[in-house]
Amino acid sequence: MKGRPRSIERKTAEHLTAYFATIGASPIYRVPVIGRTGPDLDVNEVGLVIDVKSRLEIPVKYMKEAVTSDGELLGVPLWNIDVLLWNTLNDLICQIDKPSKIVRDYYWHMEEWTVKNSPGDISAIVLHRPKMPTGKSKLFIHQSNLEKLKCRIQTIKSLQSQAPI
Numbered sequence: 001m002k003g004r005p006r007s008i009e010r011k012t013a014e015h016l017t018a019y020f021a022t023i024g025a026s027p028i029y030r031v032p033v034i035g036r037t038g039p040d041l042d043v044n045e046v047g048l049v050i051d052v053k054s055r056l057e058i059p060v061k062y063m064k065e066a067v068t069s070d071g072e073l074l075g076v077p078l079w080n081i082d083v084l085l086w087n088t089l090n091d092l093i094c095q096i097d098k099p100s101k102i103v104r105d106y107y108w109h110m111e112e113w114t115v116k117n118s119p120g121d122i123s124a125i126v127l128h129r130p131k132m133p134t135g136k137s138k139l140f141i142h143q144s145n146l147e148k149l150k151c152r153i154q155t156i157k158s159l160q161s162q163a164p165i
Helices: 007-023 078-085 101-117 143-162
Strands: 048-054 073-077 122-128 138-142
Touching (some): 007 078, 007 122, 073 143, 078 138, 122 143
Parallel strands (some): 048 122
Antiparallel strands (some): 122 138
């Protein structure tokens, strides 16, 4: 069996690092280990524990450019992560009619690892389909973690704005 290309993990890390730089957070990098069950990217002060999945089996309905929700997971395109901070977020959500067992299994596997190895952090998955531009990949978190993520991002932003020049 041929090994999976890891370039999407590196590109996702680069994309997230670019966003994190705008809020004053540290960069993140691909964890260069194959065959582990933990995250594909390291964790910075934002606390996202991320597993990147690039598979044809990911349902296309999860890959819409809009903010999407399957009732449990909330997804935003990598190019538009800041939308999570908007007060009008609930008005923008496009509901996915039938949740995918595959996607939820990906998420709950990461959540299980996070609870055991990195409690207090936020489990996330990045979904990507082969040949798709990285920016159109989607970051998914559990809806119950939205406020925690918003709080962390806003705290980092406020610390950045208070830093001496």
